[in-house]
Amino acid sequence: MKILITGTAGFIGYHLTQKLLKRGDTVVGIDSINDYYDVNLKHARLQDAGIKVSDIVYNKPVVSTSYPNYTFVKLDITDKENLEQQFRDHKFDAVCNLAAQAGVRYSLTNPEVYIDSNIKGFLNILECCRHFSIDHLVYASSSSVYGLNKKMPFSEHEIADHPVSLYAASKKANEMMAHTYSHLFNLRTTGLRFFTVYGPWGRPDMALFIFTKAILEGKPIQVFNNGNMLRDFTYVDDIVNGIIHTIDQPAERNYLWNAQNPDPATSSAPFRVFNIGRGAPVNLLDFVTEIEKQVNKKAIKTLMPMQDGDVAETCADVSNLDEMLGYKPEVSVPTGVERFIAWYKTYYNIQPEPVLVH
Template sequence: MKILVTGTAGFIGYHLAKRLLERGDTVVGIDCINDYYDVRLKYARLEDTGIATSEIEYAKPVSSTTHPNYTFIKLDLLDKEQLELCFQTHKFDAVCNLAAQAGVRYSLTNPEVYIDSNIKGFLNILECCRHFKIGHLAYASSSSVYGLNKKMPFTEHDIADHPVSLYAASKKANEMMAHTYSHLFNVPTTGLRFFTVYGPWGRPDMALFIFTKAMLEGKPIEVFNNGNMKRDFTYIDDIVSGIVRVIDTPAEPNTNWDAQQPDPATSKAPFRIFNIGRGAPVSLLDFVSEIEKQTHITAKKIFLPMQEGDVAETCADVSHLDGVLNYKPKTTVHTGVSRFISWYKSFYKIGKQYSEPAISDVENPVLS
């Protein structure tokens, strides 16, 4: 297939593009490469897929030197004219939209960015999918949409209408916008509610990255809600395997959908929502303990109260995705943390010549 992947300078987008390229798909990747976190890491991801940093200019297609089936274009989703030109030129079979403004706490102080990127940018993707007859749109939602829900594990078949951050609200809005386009214009759409994705090449604003960096530098880590937190940490390889299965299987109408008892996860339109997590939450202190074992460093912990926009626990019910697409995450937290720390030490040359990873606009780890 010819697939557009947005956000390929980002964590999940980089890994997804590599997996699709390895199996022989033609991939066009786009990313605006904003400075929410260290752009050097974003360019390094692109370099790892054969995209030369020196060749990157806005709206200019750059061919990979290592993957003849990969083209990268620096592009902002808000640039509707260039986005339409991209769709018109390449005639995609499917689109996976992973480009978004991430971060729960950042949305408390920079709300406008989320409306621009996550709402207006996503609208432009939907419009292009509509007008260029895209066979399937898969897109990133988030476990954050569950908000005030306390029923565990979280299931897509329950209503999730009480977000506690603008980031979560923007992701819920994406799902509703997608349903509208599936209903009105027959665009097959699948929303993926990601649960705390981690692994090599991960985001510097996520807990594992921040904890590892601080511990290796001998600095204390901030532990929120006094450590009384649980997260459904999900390793990147399992996430990507699930995304690929989704891309390959376009959403179809649920012929048994009942308007009297509507299922939020499906519709009479070609629309669906999946949780994509591990289904096995880990306490934050146990997660820190695993990092301590892998680094042989005892963390200096500063215990703090719950932050605005956070929730105490997440846990994914992945039976819907498993039942439809045989999704079975396999990677343990022990293995995943080990692989991340090995990557981190190699990438930042720990023990050789340490290179300080600059982190822009990041104050606290994002767990959601």
């Protein structure tokens, strides 16, 4: 297939792009390469996929030196005119929209950028998919849409209408916007609610990255809600496998959908929403212990109260994705943490501490 991936310089976008290229798909990747976090890390991901960073100019295609079937374009999805041109030029079979302003805490102080990227930008994606007859749009939602919900595990079949951050609200809005386009224009859409993704090439604002960096540097880490947090940590390869399962099997109408008892996960339109997680939450302090084991160094913990916009527990019910598309997470947390730390030490050239011989 010919697939557009937005956010291709991002954490999940980088891994998804590599996997699709290796199986032989043609990928056009776009990314604004904004400075929400270290631009050098984004450039390094692109370089690892054969994109020469010195050749990157806004809205100009750069063909990978490693994969002739990969073209990268620096482009912001809020730039409707140039985004439309990409759709016009390439005639994509499918679109995977991973471009978004991420982060719950950042949304408390910078709300406008979430409206620009996650609402206006997503509207541009929907409009392009509509006008250029895209067969299937897959887009990133988030476990954060469950907000105040307490019934565990979180199920797509339960209503999720009480977000506790603007980031979560923007992701819920994406799902509602997608449903509207599925209903009005027969656009097949699939929303994927990611649960705490981690792994090599991960984002520096995520817990595993923050904790690993601080522990290795002998600095204290902040553990929120006094450590009473449960997170459904999901390794990036499992997330990517779920995305690819979804791309390959486009959304269909649910002809059994009942308007008297509506299922939020499906519709009479070609729309659906899936959780992608492990379905096995881990206590945050146990997660820290796993990092300590892998780096052979104790963390200096500072216990903190719960932060605004955060939730105490997440756990994905992934039975829907398993039953419909055959998704099964495979990577355990110890294995995933080990792989991340191995990458981190290599990427930042951290040498093992010398062993003193007496």
